[in-house]
Amino acid sequence: MALRTLVSRKTLGPWSRFHQQIRGLQTFTLPDLAYDYGALEPAISAEIMQLHHQKHHQTYITNYNKALEQLDDAIAKGDASTAVKLQSAIKFNGGGHVNHSIFWKNLAPTSEGGGEAPHGSLGWAIDQHFGSFEKLIAKMNTEGAGVQGSGWVWLAVDKELKRLVVETTANQDPLVTKGASLAPLVGIDVWEHAYYLQYKNVRPDYLKNIWKVINWKYASEIYEKECP
Amino acid sequence: MSWSCSNYLCLSSSSSSSSSLISSHELTRVNSCNLSCEYKEQRRKDPINIVAYNGLKPPSYKLDKPQKRKNHALKKPNNISAYYSLKPPSYKFDALEPYMSKRTLEVHWGEHHRAYVDTLNKYLSKNDVLYGYTMDELLKVTYNNGNPLPEFNVAAQVWNHDFFWESMQPGGGNLPILGLMEQIEKDFGSFANFRQDFIESAMSLFGSGWVWLVLKRNEKRLAIATTTNAVTPLVWDDIPLLSLDMWEHAYYRDYKNDRVKYANVFMDHLVSWNAVLGRMARAQAFVNLGEPKIPVA
Numbered sequence: 001m002a003l004r005t006l007v008s009r010k011t012l013g014p015w016s017r018f019h020q021q022i023r024g025l026q027t028f029t030l031p032d033l034a035y036d037y038g039a040l041e042p043a044i045s046a047e048i049m050q051l052h053h054q055k056h057h058q059t060y061i062t063n064y065n066k067a068l069e070q071l072d073d074a075i076a077k078g079d080a081s082t083a084v085k086l087q088s089a090i091k092f093n094g095g096g097h098v099n100h101s102i103f104w105k106n107l108a109p110t111s112e113g114g115g116e117a118p119h120g121s122l123g124w125a126i127d128q129h130f131g132s133f134e135k136l137i138a139k140m141n142t143e144g145a146g147v148q149g150s151g152w153v154w155l156a157v158d159k160e161l162k163r164l165v166v167e168t169t170a171n172q173d174p175l176v177t178k179g180a181s182l183a184p185l186v187g188i189d190v191w192e193h194a195y196y197l198q199y200k201n202v203r204p205d206y207l208k209n210i211w212k213v214i215n216w217k218y219a220s221e222i223y224e225k226e227c228p
Numbered sequence: 229m230s231w232s233c234s235n236y237l238c239l240s241s242s243s244s245s246s247s248s249l250i251s252s253h254e255l256t257r258v259n260s261c262n263l264s265c266e267y268k269e270q271r272r273k274d275p276i277n278i279v280a281y282n283g284l285k286p287p288s289y290k291l292d293k294p295q296k297r298k299n300h301a302l303k304k305p306n307n308i309s310a311y312y313s314l315k316p317p318s319y320k321f322d323a324l325e326p327y328m329s330k331r332t333l334e335v336h337w338g339e340h341h342r343a344y345v346d347t348l349n350k351y352l353s354k355n356d357v358l359y360g361y362t363m364d365e366l367l368k369v370t371y372n373n374g375n376p377l378p379e380f381n382v383a384a385q386v387w388n389h390d391f392f393w394e395s396m397q398p399g400g401g402n403l404p405i406l407g408l409m410e411q412i413e414k415d416f417g418s419f420a421n422f423r424q425d426f427i428e429s430a431m432s433l434f435g436s437g438w439v440w441l442v443l444k445r446n447e448k449r450l451a452i453a454t455t456t457n458a459v460t461p462l463v464w465d466d467i468p469l470l471s472l473d474m475w476e477h478a479y480y481r482d483y484k485n486d487r488v489k490y491a492n493v494f495m496d497h498l499v500s501w502n503a504v505l506g507r508m509a510r511a512q513a514f515v516n517l518g519e520p521k522i523p524v525a
């Protein structure tokens with residue numbers, strides 16, 4: 001996750017630069033993608049990727065930073081009610097940033113291994129918990145299609161129970177809201193902005209096609225790290 | 229300001245708070261009654277059907293008001309394939325250009341709205357218990373005290389979209405007229421305040437949902453409400469007067485992620501204050517908004 005301190009922000013005057021520095025508030029910036037916007041075609045169009053990254057993810061980051069600055073101010077002033085009021089904006093925009101940062105890593109062009117089923121310990125764990133790789137995909141497709149309105153469907157590993165689970169979250173709730181010991185392996189965005197321009201209201205088709213560009217190598221690395 | 233048109237409108241509407249949709253739903257009920265009689269007739273002649281009919285499994289959940297079943301659940305004939313129809317907007321698809329594109333309406337009405345209608349009909353063909361409810365009853369029962377059944381999400385979206393199409397009109401925008409403006413000024417301070425509240429509420433939604441202008445029955449005042457996903461204020465017994473679809477599919481083709489612009493354009497160029505006025509007049513059959521005006525003798 002890209003982090004940098006407010007100190008480096010050009011827009012701030014010298015006084016506020018100093019002011020921010022002593023408080024050490026960090027803000028977030030848009031992470032780069034490891035592939036071109038058009039590299040996931042035909043599964044996901046370049047137009048969707050570009051808007052999704054440059055507009056949607058950027059807006060979550062902008063509003064997250066804004067909310068964090070306001071929270072910082074509120075705490076400095078001892079203004080508890082404002083601090084509490086900011087929580088929903090922080091959860092939504094911070095969640096949007098966290099979720100999308102994972103999502104970009106979950107995708108890879110077919111030429112770079114996107115869609116290749118996982119081998120090693122993750123592949124084995126999937127067979128053990130879901131019966132087969134195909135059954136896992138079918139389960140995630142069903143759960144993802146069933147999300148009302150906007151949200152996410154996840155393949156996660158429960159670090160304590162050492163087992164794989166499929167979860168859904170509403171809106172931009174991050175996976176951690178479903179359990180502190182859950183680590184996300186694959187998160188699929190089922191907001192309309194993730195597929196509308198290409199798939200209109202046929203979310204199941206989007207879900208069916210996205211598996212062609214899922215980066216299982218990344219998911220395996222996380223799995224091996226979280227569940228050695 | 230008195231509502232000179234309200235009596236007339238009340239006479240022509242049914243005793244329900246929904247909009248012009250009623251007529252088509254009532255029709256559906258009438259049809260289903262007729263068909264139901266035919267069915268009973270047929271069943272007498274054809275005992276095999278009885279076995280098949282009685283063999284249907286009851287749903288795995290309990291209805292919130294089981295006694296309603298006796299009153300409303302009609303015997304379902306086997307040959308019904310559609311219960312609700314996809315009602316087209318009262319204007320042409322290109323009539324809201326350039327503020328809402330023809331393509332947006334074609335997809336939003338022709339695919340999203342249609343899919344909600346189709347899925348609802350599919351549910352109703354499988355769920356004997358919900359068969360025969362009016363739309364309002366169906367929404368209240370399937371809302372299930374805030375734990376919506378799958379049927380709720382599609383039924384409410386059918387209702388919401390019918391209501392949304394008629395919340396807009398070509399050449400909309402402008403300002404509310406007559407007593408509606410007075411009521412808005414009374415309850416929001418000014419029209420500008422109302423407008424700002426409405427747009428800020430739209431921006432406060434963290435996901436898919438709707439913004440509404442409602443008339444609150446008990447408080448006897450106008451209010452702005454937001455609902456998430458498919459929820460409609462009908463389930464809280466508020467009377468909806470105006471709605472704005474804030475699902476991404478409603479604006480994505482025309483405005484991408486610029487929700488502020490979409491909401492502002494809706495207010496400036498699309499909202500049908502005529503429709504709101506008519507709904508308000510009907511609503512006043514249920515909510516008394518002021519002292520009656522007694523003509524001077």
Ligand SMILES: [Fe+2]
Binds near residue numbers: 052100189191193194
């Ligand atoms: Fe997204």
Ligand SMILES: [Fe+2]
Binds near residue numbers: 389473475478
């Ligand atoms: Fe919609």
